[in-house]
Amino acid sequence: MSDQRLPPGQKRIDKFPVLQFGSVPAVDLAQWRLRLWGAVQTPCELDWETISRLPKTERIFDLHCVTRWSNYDTRWSGFTLQTLIDAGYLSLLPEARFVIQHAPGYSVNLPLSVVMSENFLFATHYDGTPLTPEHGFPLRGLPGVIPGRDDLQDVYLWKGAKWLHGLEFSAEDHPGYWERRGYSMQADIWKEQRYAENA
Ligand SMILES: Nc1nc2c(c(=O)[nH]1)N[C@H]1C(S)=C(S)[C@@H](COP(=O)(O)O)O[C@H]1N2
Numbered sequence: 501m502s503d504q505r506l507p508p509g510q511k512r513i514d515k516f517p518v519l520q521f522g523s524v525p526a527v528d529l530a531q532w533r534l535r536l537w538g539a540v541q542t543p544c545e546l547d548w549e550t551i552s553r554l555p556k557t558e559r560i561f562d563l564h565c566v567t568r569w570s571n572y573d574t575r576w577s578g579f580t581l582q583t584l585i586d587a588g589y590l591s592l593l594p595e596a597r598f599v600i601q602h603a604p605g606y607s608v609n610l611p612l613s614v615v616m617s618e619n620f621l622f623a624t625h626y627d628g629t630p631l632t633p634e635h636g637f638p639l640r641g642l643p644g645v646i647p648g649r650d651d652l653q654d655v656y657l658w659k660g661a662k663w664l665h666g667l668e669f670s671a672e673d674h675p676g677y678w679e680r681r682g683y684s685m686q687a688d689i690w691k692e693q694r695y696a697e698n699a
């Protein structure tokens with residue numbers, strides 16, 4: 501039987517593998533900041549206390565890694581870009597069209613429209629508990645899939661940075677870590693845009 505939720509070339513697994521380039525950074529929450537800069541009215545740095553007091557958003561996502569594993573019904577909580585805007589921490593300039601997520605030794609680009617969608621979360625908790633170090637503590641960008649929501653643009657999991665510590669807003673698209681190494685700028689899961697030659 502065909503599984504409508506399984507994108508082309510993917511395989512469903514029940515584990516949540518750890519995947520990254522490089523080692524797991526040690527994070528001291530007292531020193532940690534989320535920096536916001538680029539096409540914004542006022543660049544700023546938010547400390548952990550500020551982040552932890554934001555209103556929480558819960559999401560249930562299917563996750564699809566470009567290495568072909570898919571994990572269904574994962575439960576997350578965190579905040580959205582709209583939460584940062586509503587709280588008064590972020591005011592975008594009209595030219596802002598792309599978001600580059602920054603982490604130690606990693607970056608990744610997405611259109612602002614995708615980061616603003618329901619299938620993207622800034623996650624602080626997985627399955628009711630804070631992120632583990634290997635899954636991105638204390639904060640990760642998380643693109644997921646909400647089954648049945650064909651109106652949303654779905655992208656592979658590399659388009660979310662673990663250990664997220666910076667959001668750069670830009671008028672132009674800039675390739676991130678994997679995009680500079682041949683992976684797709686768009687990364688549309690349903691079009692199987694894994695590599696640059698597929699889109
Ligand atoms: N900072 C950082 N974020 C990253 C990566 C990475 O190497 N470094 N790898 C990406 C890839 S390819 C995937 S599949 C997911 C893996 O997340 P997980 O280890 O929680 O499964 O993290 C993404 N975010």
Ligand SMILES: [Mo]
Nearest residue numbers: 565566567658
């Ligand atoms: Mo991945």
